[in-house]
Amino acid sequence: MTDILKEISQRLQGGDAAKVGELTKQAIEQNLPAKQILNEGLIGGMDVVGQRYKSHEIFLPQVLLAAKAMYAGMDVLKPLFLSEGMPTAGKVVIGSVHGDLHDIGKNLVAIMLKGAGFEVVDLGNDVPPERFVQAAKDEGADVIGMSALLTTTMPAMRTTMDLLRKEGLAGKVKTMIGGAPVSEEFARKIGADAYGYDSAKAVDIAKQLTGKA
Amino acid sequence: MREIMEIPVGQVKPERSAVLETQGIPSQAELSEEVELLLRTAGEAFTECSQPVCILCSISVPEFERVYRGEGLNEKKTPLGEILKQADDLALFAVTLGEAITDKIDELFKANDFAPGSMLDSVSSAGADKAADIAEQRFLGFLSEQGKSDPSKATMRFSPGYCGWHMSGQEKLFEFLRPEGIGIELLDSFLMKPLKSISGVLVYGSREIFDFEDSYGFCSECRSRSCRERTKALLGNTRSAKKKGTA
Numbered sequence: 001m002t003d004i005l006k007e008i009s010q011r012l013q014g015g016d017a018a019k020v021g022e023l024t025k026q027a028i029e030q031n032l033p034a035k036q037i038l039n040e041g042l043i044g045g046m047d048v049v050g051q052r053y054k055s056h057e058i059f060l061p062q063v064l065l066a067a068k069a070m071y072a073g074m075d076v077l078k079p080l081f082l083s084e085g086m087p088t089a090g091k092v093v094i095g096s097v098h099g100d101l102h103d104i105g106k107n108l109v110a111i112m113l114k115g116a117g118f119e120v121v122d123l124g125n126d127v128p129p130e131r132f133v134q135a136a137k138d139e140g141a142d143v144i145g146m147s148a149l150l151t152t153t154m155p156a157m158r159t160t161m162d163l164l165r166k167e168g169l170a171g172k173v174k175t176m177i178g179g180a181p182v183s184e185e186f187a188r189k190i191g192a193d194a195y196g197y198d199s200a201k202a203v204d205i206a207k208q209l210t211g212k213a
Numbered sequence: 214m215r216e217i218m219e220i221p222v223g224q225v226k227p228e229r230s231a232v233l234e235t236q237g238i239p240s241q242a243e244l245s246e247e248v249e250l251l252l253r254t255a256g257e258a259f260t261e262c263s264q265p266v267c268i269l270c271s272i273s274v275p276e277f278e279r280v281y282r283g284e285g286l287n288e289k290k291t292p293l294g295e296i297l298k299q300a301d302d303l304a305l306f307a308v309t310l311g312e313a314i315t316d317k318i319d320e321l322f323k324a325n326d327f328a329p330g331s332m333l334d335s336v337s338s339a340g341a342d343k344a345a346d347i348a349e350q351r352f353l354g355f356l357s358e359q360g361k362s363d364p365s366k367a368t369m370r371f372s373p374g375y376c377g378w379h380m381s382g383q384e385k386l387f388e389f390l391r392p393e394g395i396g397i398e399l400l401d402s403f404l405m406k407p408l409k410s411i412s413g414v415l416v417y418g419s420r421e422i423f424d425f426e427d428s429y430g431f432c433s434e435c436r437s438r439s440c441r442e443r444t445k446a447l448l449g450n451t452r453s454a455k456k457k458g459t460a
Contacts, residue, residue, distance in 0.1 A: 015247065015328075059238045061248045064328035071325050099380060101404040104318075104334050111327055126402050150374040151431055185433060198237070 001040050004030060008041030008073065013049055013168075015065025021072040035087055038117070042073045046115040053200050063112070063200075067085040070115045088119040090210035093135045094145035095123035096179075097156035102149035105179055105199075109145060112199040113206055129160035136164075136173045142210045145202065146192075148179040158190040165191070174209035178202060214304065214355050217395055220265040220347055225310070226256065227339030231328045235335040255332040259316030259340060264311035266395045267348040269355070269415075272303050277414060280305070280385040281378070292425040292440070293416070301366065302417040304352050307392035308344035309410035310337055345370060345411045352415045361417075367447050369423050372413035373403070376440055379429050380404070386412055423447055 001009075002029045017206040020042075027037045049066040052058045078086065092113055096106045103125040110120045121139050123131060125145075138146050144164070148154050157177050164170045170191065177187050178196040187195035193209060196202035230240035232252065238244070242250070272280065277297060281287070288293070297303065314337050321330030349368050356362055373382035380403040387399045390412070397407045405412060416423075430447055 017325075059242070059244075059248065060236050061251050061328045061332060062245065065247065066329055067327055068325050099402045099404075101400070101402060101408060104331065107322060108327075108331065150380060151376070152374050152378075152380045 001044075002027075002030075002032065005032070005037065005044070006089045008037070010046065010047035011111075012042060012045030012053075012066055012069040012073065015062060015069050017069040017072040020069040021076055024073040025057040028076070032064075034077050034091060038074070038077055038087065042077075043072050043115075043117045046070050050112070050116070050200055050203060057087065058188040060108075060199075064108075067111045067115045074114075086119070087117070089117040090206065091121065091139055092141040092145050092206055093121045093132065093139055093141040093144045094147070095127035095132060096125035096147045096149070097153050097160065098126060098128045099156055100148050100150055100153040100179075101125045103147070105149065106147035108199040109178065109196070109202045112203050113145075113169070116203045116207070118203075118206060129156065129163045132160050133163050133169065136169065137167075141173055143174045143176060143206055145196075145206075146175070146177045148177075148182060151181045154179075154181060154186065157186075157192065161190045161192060165169055176205050176209065177204060214269060214271040215298070216224075216269045216349075216351070216355075218267050218351060220267060220308075220344055222260050222263050222265060224347060225263065225265045225340045225343040227336060227343050228427055229393070231339040231342070231451045232332070232335050235338055236332065251328055251332045254329060255336045258329075258333050259314065259326065259336045260310070262313040262314065262317045263337070263340060265309040265340070265347075266311070267306060267344060267351070267377065268390060268392050268395050269348055269352060270305050270357075270390050272305050272389060272414070273299060274298070274303060276389070277303050281382065281414075282388055283373075283379060283382035283385050286379035286381050288379075288429065288431055290429055291377030292429065293371045293376060293378055293414075296369075296416055296418070296422050297414075297427065299312055299422040300416045300418045302356060302361065304415045304417075305386055305390040305413070306345070306352070306370070306415055307390055307395065307397055307405075307410060307412040308341060308348050309392075309395060309397050309405075309407050310341055310344065311396065311409075312407045315408045341409045341411050345413075349415055356417060365420065367420050367423070368415050368417045369443060369447060370413050372411060372416050377429060377447075383412065386414075391401040420448055 008023045094102050176194040177191045177192045184195045194205040374380045383403040
């Protein structure tokens with residue numbers, strides 16, 4: 001890896017957004033391929049952050065500072081991918097389920113997924129089952145991610161799974177669920193492909209579900 | 214009793230450990246300077262943007278049974294369904310931190326300031342819980358003024374959306390409590406606006422009535438441990454020998 005890509009990765013791990021943006025510009029000026037800057041500098045840095053988070057060396061705030069730095073670098077790179085689009089690890093349609101307006105957890109998962117190179121279509125909160133299914137079809141999503149904070153909105157996950165089966169999409173579009181009251185057992189009961197305990201786990205799962213692990 | 218109470222912000226500023234817990238950080242963890250700064254800044258923003266206020270209203274058991282029945286969508290058996298029959302006194306409550314704090318959190322996330330946004334969200338959630346604690350204390354104070362204070366008794370609060378009380382229960386709760394008076398609006402999805410608001414019922418009675426098992430149908434699908442933690446805090450070592458939750 002070139003020195004500048006190493007520095008981008010290190011500055012990103014330290015959450016220095018301004019410096020990451022500046023170094024990304026410099027890397028472009030050095031004629032480094034945009035894809036290499038993205039994969040080795042930015043995504044490579046976020047991978048290290050994800051590993052350190054999972055091993056409890058750092059905590060959520062530091063991950064989020066790094067995510068901001070990642071976004072700063074991606075903003076510089078985006079114009080270079082205009083014609084062919086940003087390379088992605090897969091496409092995830094994500095939302096808080098019908099009846100649930102809590103979206104901080106879902107937002108954190110979306111941020112982490114983007115940081116890992118996924119394209120994320122965020123449907124927001126209070127998303128009805130039909131909208132999840134339609135968005136998955138329209139966007140050609142690899143994964144649907146559903147979040148719930150309230151025990152009483154968890155059944156909306158089951159309804160969405162039922163609709164996916166009815167539409168013949170279950171298994172073709174993978175599903176992962178998460179949120180404070182949700183459990184592995186519940187995921188099994190409703191036939192979801194996976195359950196993510198936290199945002200770091202959600203990224204691992206998305207990679208597994210899309211064969212990028 | 215029907216009372217609206219403005220709460221000084223200083224009284225709802227949450228403990229450091231409560232904020233760290235919602236960020237998934239152990240309270241004894243040594244934090245980096247940048248995380249300490251995020252905590253301080255979020256605390257300052259919380260003080261600046263929060264306008265905590267609460268509303269309390271006494272309700273009889275039969276009246277509350279009607280409120281609790283709601284739209285008929287509750288789970289068949291719930292802890293509150295059994296507890297309320299044994300309650301001495303009940304009050305509906307709602308607390309809010311106001312709209313400005315939610316706007317500030319949204320603003321931070323939109324600017325990609327995820328870490329400050331997430332930290333402020335944690336401070337606000339813990340702060341809203343503290344506001345609900347104050348509502349609970351005020352209810353106890355009211356009971357004391359009525360000569361009903363008894364150290365062997367306690368209060369516990371329950372909210373729609375949790376432990377089998379369907380979210381649609383908010384509709385009847387709002388009809389009775391009318392928290393619009395403190396700026397809380399009920400949305401079609403039965404959630405409240407401002408988002409950093411809590412509503413529910415305060416139940417006062419013998420400590421033993423709150424000693425419920427977490428073996429209801431919906432418990433197996435829930436990994437939130439808050440009910441067990443609250444029960445443990447309330448009952449301490451006085452819990453009976455029957456099968457207990459995992460707290």
